[in-house]
Amino acid sequence: MANTxxxxxxxxxxxKxxxxxxxxxxxDKLDPQPKAKPAPRRFRTTAPVAAD
Known part of the structure; x- marks a missing residue:
């Protein structure tokens, strides 16, 4: 190989x-594994009980 x-x-x-x-x-790299989806958030539909 010539010196440059x-x-x-x-x-x-x-x-190329x-x-x-x-x-x-x-x-040699592994394919990235898909991450698990987070659980859906379940919002309360009832009003919280007011403490007196």
Whole structure:
């Protein structure tokens, strides 16, 4: 591989290279599990008992 002059500037990455890198990093990752939905809130339909 030829030596290239890198003076601290960012090197461009093609979309194909980027996608390949992402695929390699995600190979061993587990699929995120869907979180359970919270229980529906049950609101009281009757008025609270007034304490005297």
């Amino acid at each position: 002059n890198n003076n601290g500037t960012a090197q461009s990455v093609t979309t 290279d980027f996608n390949e890198r992402v695929k390699r990093t995600l190979v």
